[in-house]
Amino acid sequence: MTNISRESAFIYTFAYNDAERSLCHLEMRSFFGADTETKIIKSHVKINPSRSPFMKGRVEILADGDTVEEIIAKAPAFGSEEETNKVIFLKINDRQGIDKVENNERLQIERAIGSEMQGEFDLHNPNQLYAIVPFKGRWYFGMYTKSEPIWFKHMKKPREYSTALSTRVARSVANIAVPNPEGIIAIDPCCGIGTVLVEALSMGIDIVGRDINPLVCDGSRENIAYFGLTGDVKKSAIEEIVESYDVAIIDLPYNLYTHATWDEQFTILKHARRIAKKVVIVTIESMDERLEEVGFQVIDRCVTMKQQFSREIVVCK
Template sequence: MRSFFGTDTALKIIKSEVEIDPSRSPFIKERVEIIVDGETVDDIVAQASTVGSENETNKVRFLKINDLPEENRIKNDDRLRIERTIGNELIGDFDLRNPDQIYAVVPYGGRWYFGKCTKSEPIWFKHIKKPREYSTALSTRVARAVANIAVPHPEGVRAIDPCCGIGTVLVEALSMGINIVGRDINPLVCAGSRENIAYFGLTGEVKMGPIEEITETYDVAIIDLPYNLYTHASWEEQFIIINHARRIAKKVVVVTIESMDERIVKAGLQIKDRCVTTKQQFTREILVCE
């Protein structure tokens, strides 16, 4: 949320001027593009006759996810009545099974909002089973989140994953249209990364070689620090990776299973944001550094 919208909330709903495709994140269910709003449901009904198209069928949903307190929750019968009342006012015919356009109504912040509803497609779910896998690799959901944290707004951004391993982050980033290249010192994982990328019909560059040899500069580098059987790195080697990441990129997102604060600061980077994720016995920190 902080990477996409610049703020976060403890609620399951957020209002923002920033437009994000909900399919980009495993943690976003849907987006409502606000067309009309008002103080009451009646205000929405009064404006609904200006919404829709004669060439499209439609359906109205009352979003169950909202910020109403439990004692003010609207019961199912009332939700259905609100959906029908608004739907009857829309331009075009309704189709409850296969509408051309889904609209949604939701109470939030003491007002009512109505607009086009776009549901998230679980694109990431299709990437779970890869031809080449490592047990210690990031989960697909976390890899997609890391890519979004690193590059929330892809236009004009050049990214690199210089320790790409089997390519879990690369697959997610490329599937979202992020301009990213991969690199690794291990020829076996480079081959596996290329195979995984091609398996999902994506196109991406993966070169073999250490981060020290990189001469290009990038807007962001994603560093999932090596710790598995195939590409283990000592503390000194990890510091070298971080130091070179600072050299080649303006922004560095570090994924680590151990505290790296001291080495990150020593490399000349500042930690701007952080979060924690777990997978089986591993606890990982995701650090946003500049």
């Protein structure tokens, strides 16, 4: 769940390679309204870090100061005699080059804060993790939540297509489409074997799947059930859909057996605009003129690479 609190603030750290940069930045903009090259961002938006395949963790800020000594002085106010704790210095921060905090200093800071906190310091199995991080000239300290790679468990599905989105890309696309699931109803009208559906459902997104091919509908239902999820997947052409949705996610068909002609793509896009307020399109070819012809306005986009194969992800309204 995503929410905005004027009383709470959070720091998020990210990890991605050059091929993933554009996709990660679009996901950041969807969550926070901004992106960053420093792989660290501060926001009032609260996100479960396990939602993103690129987030390393989240700090819920409890204290900040101009110097680390200010944080050490505040440390006795934190922790509990009933629980053990551990303080970690986040290696992903904006102190790089000559300003980089080296390993020995990081360890000293961790121990200095931990020794002043309430409760016992446990390096191996603490009840609560805390983190200290420098960011934009200040120091921040708070409770740390580490990201769990839930998407990794979804890589091996009973039914797979070689051209399906990877689980990492599918998860990020679901986040781009529905950064805040509360009150949002989504549809994947060309759901295939359900790669996007599995990721979206596992994050609590209210989404249904439709596909014109009954065999892939069967595969999608099997994949969803395999991971203990419940989803609504039915055989249906997009032009037959009469319900309205807040957002549609469309990975345009392009493989050897289901490559859509322009007329077929036009039909898919035209009806997507009819049934949804917002549409996220995954395509292997640029189609700005086609989107404009349908009446879409492009509000954001990115390119994701896999070896020599690229996809464009376009956010439209």
